[in-house]
Amino acid sequence: KRLDPLVTRLTAPNPGAMAGPGTNSYLVGADELAVIDPGPALDVHVEKILEVANGKLRWIICTHTHLDHCGYIPLLVRYGFR
Numbered sequence: 001k002r003l004d005p006l007v008t009r010l011t012a013p014n015p016g017a018m019a020g021p022g023t024n025s026y027l028v029g030a031d032e033l034a035v036i037d038p039g040p041a042l043d044v045h046v047e048k049i050l051e052v053a054n055g056k057l058r059w060i061i062c063t064h065t066h067l068d069h070c071g072y073i074p075l076l077v078r079y080g081f082r
Contacts, residue, residue, distance in 0.1 A: 003026075005030075006028060006029060006030060007026060007027070007028050008026065008027040008052060009024050009025070009026055010024070010025045010026075010027070010039075010045070010048055010049055010052060011023070011024055011025075012024075012025065012039040012040050012042055012045040012068070013042065013044060013045065014039075014040050014042065014045075014068060018068070019068055023037070023039045023040055023068040024037065025037050025038050025039040025045070025049060025072075027049065027052060027053055027057075029056070029058075031056065032056055032058040032059075033053050033056045033057050033058060033059075034057075034058065034059035034060070034061050035049060035053070035057060035059070035060055035061070035076070036061045036062075036063065037061070037062060037063055037070070038060055038062070038070065038072035038073060038076055039068065039071070039072045040067060040068045040071045040072060041067070041071040041072055041074070041075055042072075043075070045072060046072060046075040046076065049072075049076070050076075057076075060073055060076060
């Protein structure tokens with residue numbers, strides 16, 4: 001969901017007591033993007049972030065090390081983070 005011209009929220013499909021409808025990840029920027037809290041290690045979430053980023057992903061920012069917020073980092077690197 002586009003929150004403003006520079007911020008898009010993507011919700012991972014991992015609903016639960018702690019995550020509510022799912023963990024939120026954010027793409028921030030315009031020509032180059034940062035992903036904030038890239039989310040859990042779920043292929044479908046990885047694919048969605050890479051699709052929306054459209055080759056513009058440059059930075060990964062994690063606010064803390066819970067796996068539902070940072071578990072996605074190895075998959076980002078494997079699937080196309082540059």
